[in-house]
Amino acid sequence: MRQSRAAAHGTGVGTGVGLARLAVLALTGSVLVPLVVAGLRSVLWALAGIAGLALAAAGAWWTLAHTGVVRALGLALSVAAPLAVLAVYAAYGMLWPACLALALWVLAVACARTALAPAHATTERAVDEAPRHPWVLMNPRSGGGKVGRFHLVDKARAAGAQVVLLEGPRHQDVAGLARQAVAEGADLLAVAGGDGTQALVAEVAARHDLPFAVIPVGTRNHFALDLGLDRDDPVAALEALTGGVELRVDLGYAGDRVFVNNASFGTYASVVADPAYRDAKRHTVLRTLPGLLTGEDAPTLRMRAGQTRAEGLQALLVSNNPYGRAVDAARPGRRERLDSGLLGVVGVRVTDTAQAAGMVRGPRAAGLLRAGAPDVVVESDTATLPVGIDGEHAVLPAPVLCHSAPGALRVRVPRHRRRTPRAGGEPADWPRVARLALGRPH
Incomplete structure (x- = not known):
């Protein structure tokens, strides 16, 4: 176990150094490209681009915050300002250098922030025993009818689950249905529906310390995405009804209302x-x-x-x-x-x-x-x-x-799913990136 952890740690450090070096190279390239093409005039071109973005942002504000003529002017400005900058760039041969410099800058920032982000993986626990009485709530309307298109009702029942369809007046008492399922002996609660429905059932699962599973059929399914589930393949998530692995994740509360996103x-x-x-x-x-x-x-x-x-x-x-x-x-x-x-x-x-x-x-x-x-x-x-x-x-x-509520929810997910790439939430710390690129992380 210690060797595995050391190897994983070494791999993470090596990846971070490589990303830091790529970030420094990309940042250098984003500065050199316009300098080579336009010399010191590239500073003026950069200022023109920033001015165009600022005017576009101001136009967007007028569009959203006003009505009538002011809204129309704002919409025109938000479109015309960036187009005018691009037209001027093209007329003076600066369009391709500007696009290349921007692409290199985006690459540099992404690599820098990923290199500095701490390596982290949510602890997974192998499921020793399949649930005996899994219960699944499905909303046939979610995602434009994914439940029907993927034949999820039949496939869930074939996996031994009790399936309840969210139709008619039941739509108003999702939590009540989940509580009733627990009272009748359900030992896993799952939802094939939107994030709001998932949150209501997840709260019941957390309260009774039961495993919870997400079958991504909603329009957005942000919670499923951050769990690593494939939103285009909801059938794969049914593995949680018979096995998979278990994660401990947090729940958020606003007053007495739970939210997963x-x-x-x-x-x-x-x-x-x-x-x-x-x-x-x-x-x-x-x-x-x-x-x-x-x-x-x-x-x-x-x-x-x-x-x-x-x-x-x-x-x-x-x-x-x-x-x-x-x-x-x-x-x-x-x-x-x-x-x-x-x-x-x-x-x-x-x-x-x-x-x-x-x-x-x-x-x-x-x-x-x-x-x-x-x-x-x-x-x-x-x-x-x-x-x-x-x-x-x-x-x-x-x-x-x-x-x-840290670690309040036990989530069952398939063994094989997309991994969440590392990323950081703060602006890139370029001195730290430079030190890491030189092999001096501290």
Whole structure:
């Protein structure tokens, strides 16, 4: 066992050094390419590109925060600004150097952050005995009818599972169905449905310390993706009904409501609360956002997470384990692990055009907040807060205490599945990358 761990550790270090060297080479190339082509004028070309992105961000703000003529102008600006920059680049022969330099920079950042991220694998436990009475809740409507297309009902029953279809009034009492299954002797609970349905059944499984399985048939299935499951092959997940391996992962709570992915406060939660959202998402967003961003109905949130405090936030996302950065080229919108015992926090505060333009700075933007903590308190000036819990609307009394329940859920997954690549959530620390590339990690 010690030799295996040492070998694994050595392999991880060697991989990190190789990625660090590739990151340094790619970063050097991203600087040299425009310098070779345009000399010191490349600085002006870079500034022109940044200005174009800032104008596009300002145009996007006008599009979302206003209506009528201002919205039309904003939409035109958000499209015309980057196109104008590209046209100027092309006219002066700088288009291909700019694209190559950008590609090298993205590669450099992805390699640097992956090289510095700690190697981690969720501890797996081999399943010694197959469940005797597995129970599966299936939503035939999820994912456009994947349950029917993949014949999951017949295949689950062939594996010895009791299958319950989520139809009619039962849709309103998912947790009640799961509790009834436990009372009748179920020793594994599984869900073939969306993330919101999974969260309700996962809470029951955690409360009774029963294994839980995910069969990815929903539209997004972010939880299944971060578990390494193939969302295009839900049949493979049925192995959990007869064997597989078991993981211990965290659950998140917003008040007394559990979530496997995230709880959203502020702008998004208010949009989800609109009854028209389910049938006309885009139209509802465009109709309601101006009032939510700049009008009298604009939500203002206060947040406390460990030593981090913020107020005046318009949107706040609290996630079950931190997400990688949205601009992370390696793994956008993904969680590198589900057992850190921490909640991820992402907050946004944009009140005018200048702040919107400043969002091109990415994680260093003044209007963007990122943090991680075991507990997060969300406050408002109202008695209640609308919350989007794994995409489902809820209203909770304020303030809302969010907390992580480390290792609360036993998850059964197939033995052979996609592994989550390493990634880090923070900006690349280039001095550390350089030291690692030179073989001096400390």
